[in-house]
Amino acid sequence: MEFFEVISARFNYWVYVIIMMIGLYAMITKTNMVKKLIGMSVFQTAIILFYVSIGVKDGATIPILYHDQVHAGHHHDGHGEDAHHGPTESHGPSHGDNHETEEFGYPTRHAPDVVVDGDDFANPLVHVLMLTAIVVGVSTLGVGLAITQKIHREFGTIEENEIHDMIKSGK
Amino acid sequence: MIEQAPALILLIPFFAAIIVALAGIRLKSVCFPLTVISMAASVLSGIAILAQVVNDGVIRYRLGGWEPPMGIEFRIDALGALVALAVSVVGLLTAIYSKRQVPEETPDKVSQYYTLYLLLMTGLIGMVITGDAFNLFVLIEVSALTSYALIAMGPRRATLAAYKYVIMGTIGASFYLLGVGYLYIKTGSLNMFDIHEQLIARGIFDSTAILVAFILITVGVWIKMAFFPLHAWLPNSYAYAPTTSSAVLGPLVTKVMIYVMIRLTFTVFGADYTFGKLDWSGIVVWMSVAAILVGSISALAQTDLRKMLAFLIIAEVGYMVGGVWLADDMGLIGAIYHIIADAFMTLCVFLFAGIIFAKTGKRDLNAMDGLFTKMPLTMVGLLVGAFSLIGIPPTAGFFSKWYLIQGGVASGSWEYVIALLVSSLINAVLFFRIIEIAYFGVKPAEGHDDHHHGEAEDSGPSEASFSMLLPLLATAAILIGLGIYNRDIVAIISDFVSQFNFGAISR
Amino acid sequence: MVTAVLADYRGYDTMFETVVIFTAGIAIISILRRFTSADADSGSEKVYEKRPDLIVDTTCRLMIPIIQLFALYVIAHGHHSPGGGFQGGVIFGASFILIALSRDLQAANKWVPEQRVLNLAGVGILIYAGFGLASMFLGQNFLDYAILHKIMPASPIEARYHSMLGVEIGVAFTVTAIMYSIYSNLASKGTMKEGL
Numbered sequence: 126m127e128f129f130e131v132i133s134a135r136f137n138y139w140v141y142v143i144i145m146m147i148g149l150y151a152m153i154t155k156t157n158m159v160k161k162l163i164g165m166s167v168f169q170t171a172i173i174l175f176y177v178s179i180g181v182k183d184g185a186t187i188p189i190l191y192h193d194q195v196h197a198g199h200h201h202d203g204h205g206e207d208a209h210h211g212p213t214e215s216h217g218p219s220h221g222d223n224h225e226t227e228e229f230g231y232p233t234r235h236a237p238d239v240v241v242d243g244d245d246f247a248n249p250l251v252h253v254l255m256l257t258a259i260v261v262g263v264s265t266l267g268v269g270l271a272i273t274q275k276i277h278r279e280f281g282t283i284e285e286n287e288i289h290d291m292i293k294s295g296k
Numbered sequence: 297m298i299e300q301a302p303a304l305i306l307l308i309p310f311f312a313a314i315i316v317a318l319a320g321i322r323l324k325s326v327c328f329p330l331t332v333i334s335m336a337a338s339v340l341s342g343i344a345i346l347a348q349v350v351n352d353g354v355i356r357y358r359l360g361g362w363e364p365p366m367g368i369e370f371r372i373d374a375l376g377a378l379v380a381l382a383v384s385v386v387g388l389l390t391a392i393y394s395k396r397q398v399p400e401e402t403p404d405k406v407s408q409y410y411t412l413y414l415l416l417m418t419g420l421i422g423m424v425i426t427g428d429a430f431n432l433f434v435l436i437e438v439s440a441l442t443s444y445a446l447i448a449m450g451p452r453r454a455t456l457a458a459y460k461y462v463i464m465g466t467i468g469a470s471f472y473l474l475g476v477g478y479l480y481i482k483t484g485s486l487n488m489f490d491i492h493e494q495l496i497a498r499g500i501f502d503s504t505a506i507l508v509a510f511i512l513i514t515v516g517v518w519i520k521m522a523f524f525p526l527h528a529w530l531p532n533s534y535a536y537a538p539t540t541s542s543a544v545l546g547p548l549v550t551k552v553m554i555y556v557m558i559r560l561t562f563t564v565f566g567a568d569y570t571f572g573k574l575d576w577s578g579i580v581v582w583m584s585v586a587a588i589l590v591g592s593i594s595a596l597a598q599t600d601l602r603k604m605l606a607f608l609i610i611a612e613v614g615y616m617v618g619g620v621w622l623a624d625d626m627g628l629i630g631a632i633y634h635i636i637a638d639a640f641m642t643l644c645v646f647l648f649a650g651i652i653f654a655k656t657g658k659r660d661l662n663a664m665d666g667l668f669t670k671m672p673l674t675m676v677g678l679l680v681g682a683f684s685l686i687g688i689p690p691t692a693g694f695f696s697k698w699y700l701i702q703g704g705v706a707s708g709s710w711e712y713v714i715a716l717l718v719s720s721l722i723n724a725v726l727f728f729r730i731i732e733i734a735y736f737g738v739k740p741a742e743g744h745d746d747h748h749h750g751e752a753e754d755s756g757p758s759e760a761s762f763s764m765l766l767p768l769l770a771t772a773a774i775l776i777g778l779g780i781y782n783r784d785i786v787a788i789i790s791d792f793v794s795q796f797n798f799g800a801i802s803r
Numbered sequence: 804m805v806t807a808v809l810a811d812y813r814g815y816d817t818m819f820e821t822v823v824i825f826t827a828g829i830a831i832i833s834i835l836r837r838f839t840s841a842d843a844d845s846g847s848e849k850v851y852e853k854r855p856d857l858i859v860d861t862t863c864r865l866m867i868p869i870i871q872l873f874a875l876y877v878i879a880h881g882h883h884s885p886g887g888g889f890q891g892g893v894i895f896g897a898s899f900i901l902i903a904l905s906r907d908l909q910a911a912n913k914w915v916p917e918q919r920v921l922n923l924a925g926v927g928i929l930i931y932a933g934f935g936l937a938s939m940f941l942g943q944n945f946l947d948y949a950i951l952h953k954i955m956p957a958s959p960i961e962a963r964y965h966s967m968l969g970v971e972i973g974v975a976f977t978v979t980a981i982m983y984s985i986y987s988n989l990a991s992k993g994t995m996k997e998g999l
Contacts (some may be wrong), residue, residue, distance in 0.1 A: 152463055156816045165466050172470055176477050234458065246971075251480075254430055255807045256889060261437045264827030267985045268441055269462045271831040272448050272455055274992055280453045288456060303945040310822075312930065317829060317927040321918065359946050368815045381919045405837035411829050415822065422819070434819045438826060445830030455834075 137178035140219045144171035158283040159274065169262040173255045180248035187247060301348070301372045302357040302509035305341035305380060306421050308334045309387075312373060313414035327410040328395055332416065335388035338421065342381035349377040356427070371427030371489060374792040375632060378785070379426045379555045382636045385774070386547050386643050387417045389767035393647055394540040396763055397654060399539040402449050409449065415543065416442040420552050427478045429564070430486045433469065434554065436520065440465045443549060446541040447533050457532035464529045466520030474631045475513030478505050479564070488564050501569055510570075513560055523617055524587035527610045531594075535603035542602060545685025546609055547642040552634045554616045558632070561620065567796040571623040577707075580621040585715040587614030592722040599660045600650045604726065605642070608685065611719055612638050618712050619700045624629030625793055627703025630696055632789050637684070637692035637778055644681030644771040648674060651764050667734040671759050672767065677732055680772035682727035684779075692778035699786070807879040810888075810967040814946045817970075820889075821977050825924055826982035835993030843892050847926055855906045863905040870898040878975045879968070888971035892978025899983045915983055917995065923980035930973030934966050 132139055151164025215223060277283050280291060313333035320327045325763050338552065349355055349372060349793030357370040366732040372380070391413070425431055436601075444465070448458035480486060483494035484503050502505060515526075534542040561570050571577055591611030598604040616638070619631030651674055656663045668675050684693030696715060704713040759765070809817050835992035878891030887895035915923075935946040940951055987995060 149467070152467070158459060161463060162416070165463065169466070169470060172474055172477070172563065175474070179477065179481055236694050249805045249808050250486075250813075252805045253813055253816075256805075256809060256887075257430075257434055257816055259824050260889065261434065264441060264823050265466055267827045267989070268444050268830050269459070270835070270989055271834045272444070272459045272462060274989065275448065275834055276459060277990065279455060281935050292456075293452070300939055300945075306934075307908055307932070314925050314932075316927050318922060320920070358944055368813060402833075405833050405836070408829055408833035412826070412833060415826050418822070428816075430813075431816055431819070434816055434823065435880070436820060438823055441823065441826045445826075445833050448834045504874075529804050702816075787879065 127210050137175065141171045141175035141178070144174065156285045158273045158285065162266060163272065165261065165269065166266055169258070171261070173258055175260070176251050180251035182247055185247045301341045301344040302355055302372055302425060304536070305345060305384065305427050306418055306425065306469050308337045308341070308596030309414045309417045309421070313411050314702035316407055317411040320410065324406050327372040327407050328503040329390045329412060330515050331410050332388070335384060335391050335417065337616060338384040338417070339381070339388050342377070342384045345372060346377040346381050349374055368426070368427045369432050369487065371782065372425050373559065374629050374788050376424050377475030377554070378788065379552070379637055380421055382639050383420050383424060383548055384417070384551065386639050387544065389643065389770055390540060390544040392765055393543060393650070393767040397538070397540045397650065397760060400654070401540070405449065409446070412442045412445050416544065418444065419525055420548055423552050424555060427488050428486055428535045429479065429488055429491065432515045433473050433476065436469050436472065439549065440469060443545050446545065447537040450537045450541065453532060454536035457536055463486045464526070468516045471512045471519070475516060478509035478512065482506060488559065491564050492566055495566070510565055514557070517553055517557045517560065521550045521613055523613055524583065524610060524611055526591050527587070529604040530610060531603055534606040534609070539653055543643060543646040543650050546606070546646045550609060550613050551639050554635055555612065557617070558620055562796060576630060577621050577623045581618050581709050581712050584614040584621065584712050587611065587617070588719045591684050592719040595726060596722060601652065601659060601661055601663065602646070605645050605649055608723070609642060612642070615700060615716065619703060622703050622707045622709055622712065624703040624707040625698050626706055628793050628796070629786055629789050630699030630703050632793070633699060633782065633786060636785070637696045637775070639717065640682045640778065641681055641693055644677060644768065645685065647676045647764070647768045647771065648681060651768065654764065661730060661733060664730055664734040666737045673759060673765055677768035678770045679731070681773055682731070684775050686723045686727060690776060690779040692782065693780040695779055699794060806887050807972070808812065810970050811948065811963055814970065816903070818935070818946070821928055821931055821974050823983050825928055825977055828924060828984045831971060831985055835988050851986055859885070859905050863901055867898050867901055870901070874898065878971060879972050882964070882967070883995045888974030889978055892975035892981055895975065895979040897981025900986045903987065903990070908987060908995070911986065912995065920980045920984045924977045924984070927973045927980065928975030931970050934970055944948065
């Protein structure tokens with residue numbers, strides 16, 4: 126079962142490559158401008174999926190510190206920082222509130238010393254990066270659609286081959 | 297205040313953009329002065345940064361007070377300071393040029409135009425000074441979005457070209473993002489300098505993931521810089537866009553992407569890896585030879601002035617990519633010097649083309665009919681730009697070609713040297729054709745007599761207005777100045793290049 | 804945690820993300836809108852009175868305030884639960900789009916006319932960058948929130964905490980405004996007369 130080994134161990138890579146190729150195919154071969162933009166959106170979604178899949182860790186939960194966790198005041202041991210088993214390797218910053226106390230030397234009120242184990246949480250950094258990437262994707266899609274509408278207003282059609290014929294013959 | 301200069305060079309255009317967006321719709325008259333003032337302040341900050349880098353070394357400005365690699369930092373070394381200063385100066389000159397053009401070409405959207413212009417400047421300067429790989433992606437997208445809109449505001453064919461640019465630009469930026477993702481998986485860091493240290497510390501240069509990351513990032517950046525064969529979006533976009541847009545986009549976008557390529561190839565992956573392990577210099581130099589030749593020959597075939605200049609940009613990109621990948625000291629010095637010189641050369645010729653279009657309304661080469669007598673100062677500007685593109689001393693173009701040829705000879709890439717010389721010849725043919733039409737008039741119609749021609753058409757264009765002429769002549773002066781002072785600039789650049797120690801790379 | 808990384812460690816990235824969406828809004832306005840009098844070129848200018856459908860109208864009237872309230876909740880709770888400025892801003896913008904969908908684009912334009920949208924967007928970014936500038940004026944680098952404890956009644960750590968909330972509010976303003984602006988421009992093909 127070598128073959129299944131290869132697929133299941135790198136499952137997230139296979140999925141994102143397939144989706145990305147579908148998007149790229151649409152962008153390149155379709156002649157309708159809106160379809161190309163849909164392909165672009167699919168293409169960007171594949172990349173977002175890939176990034177989020179990197180942040181997964183075995184047995185980890187979502188990267189949210191609940192209210193009672195932060196203010197509970199009991200200590201866990203150790204910061205876990207190294208990556209572990211699984212096909213993905215990820216190294217996220219681990220958070221502990223007590224980092225910030227020493228950093229500036231300001232007089233502070235007593236901040237509760239909570240130490241959390243980085244291993245328990247999925248990597249938040251990739252989620253942050255992908256929030257940005259989603260926003261960028263939406264903006265590009267918006268601008269692309271606006272350009273398509275303007276082309277429709279000026280040329281009367283949104284099929285690329287028809288527009289090329291128009292330019293070659295009449296303009 | 298001075299130590300905040302790295303942030304100010306970016307923040308001043310940024311705030312100006314927001315203020316123009318808010319106030320500009322009601323008070324149209326505030327857009328232009330605000331743009332010029334903010335770009336001037338940006339130039340001053342750029343000078344301050346350059347002085348600081350030359351005296352003190354690399355500037356590291358931490359944003360948000362967090363230490364890298366957790367936080368984001370600005371990392372400005374000699375290369376970054378020079379390019380940032382060049383970008384802001386080009387921005388200032390084009391902003392002055394835009395005074396008459398923008399209200400003429402896009403009359404109802406003046407404030408939006410200037411907002412997008414200032415945001416473009418913010419994005420470009422930010423790209424040059426950042427030290428973080430993901431931040432670079434966000435800024436690539438900021439400048440890309442603004443450039444899509446700046447191009448699409450033009451007439452019919454410009455919108456179509458902008459669409460193609462959207463598609464190809466997004467593919468390029470997404471490949472870059474993928475590459476950064478692979479690097480992040482392997483090194484756990486997003487800070488460019490730190491990625492390099494992690495790569496060395498973990499010793500993973502042999503892994504396929506790093507190879508794939510390198511390929512993805514390089515191809516992504518090549519798409520965005522219009523390196524042959526991925527250049528299809530460029531000629532139409534810059535040919536049909538509003539004149540100010542092509543004047544600001546043409547010199548800057550491709551050059552900043554070349555800076556990004558240098559930064560990623562050398563600072564992130566390291567010269568050892570790029571030229572030692574992956575011995576691709578040969579292939580890439582051949583590709584750049586193809587780029588130079590295709591660009592130059594296609595330029596010969598054009599009758600539309602700005603399209604011809606756009607193809608020249610493609611050839612120039614070929615020079616620079618070839619220079620970087622020669623794996624040689626002089627080649628890299630030449631390429632970096634050429635980034636700065638070419639920004640001004642391209643600005644000069646695009647400003648000239650814009651003036652011609654504004655004054656005569658014609659797009660083709662025959663618009664230059666007898667202009668030597670009617671617009672002498674404009675022609676002087678063109679002459680300096682043309683000489684620089686051909687490579688005649690003492691303009692900057694000569695010296696950059698000189699360094700590049702030295703690099704080509706030293707590394708044994710004779711094909712590159714021959715391509716450089718051939719393209720100089722082709723540029724000479726192109727520009728002497730223009731100069732001939734401008735001096736002697738169009739041949740078949742009027743004959744060769746000067747004064748006949750001058751009397752036959754007495755309603756010719758008058759000299760360009762001050763706001764359009766000043767940037768053109770200033771650019772011409774800068775080109776000559778860059779040429780004369782090339783030793784000082786090259787001294788700064790060679791400090792930067794010497795850290796890569798090309799001689800010690802095992803081939 | 805995600806918000807802490809988003810607004811604090813990588814606050815500079817988030818500022819530019821906000822700039823990206825602002826740029827998209829301005830870009831779409833500049834591409835599609837025609838402010839000259841050539842705007843009235845649509846021949847089919849029959850402005851028919853669309854009587855809003857009873858069920859749709861009533862449902863939306865009930866839902867929209869709740870949606871907006873939920874959006875504010877999402878913005879404010881970005882620290883403790885999934886949420887934040889972007890998410891809340893999109894929900895808030897969606898409430899305006901719902902007005903436009905259920906009734907008419909003109910009805911929604913009464914709530915958010917074009918100039919107000921741009922003002923809102925600009926103010927949002929100015930809030931974000933204003934926090935950064937305030938840090939610069941107080942002596943530290945751009946976007947260093949900790950120093951703001953001098954003007955806020957809080958310790959440096961809490962100053963970061965509150966600044967993150969302030970910054971997220973700025974982001975929410977911008978996202979709300981631009982979401983609606985993108986929709987109204989794309990739906991009306993730049994004329995702002997008739998929507999979908």
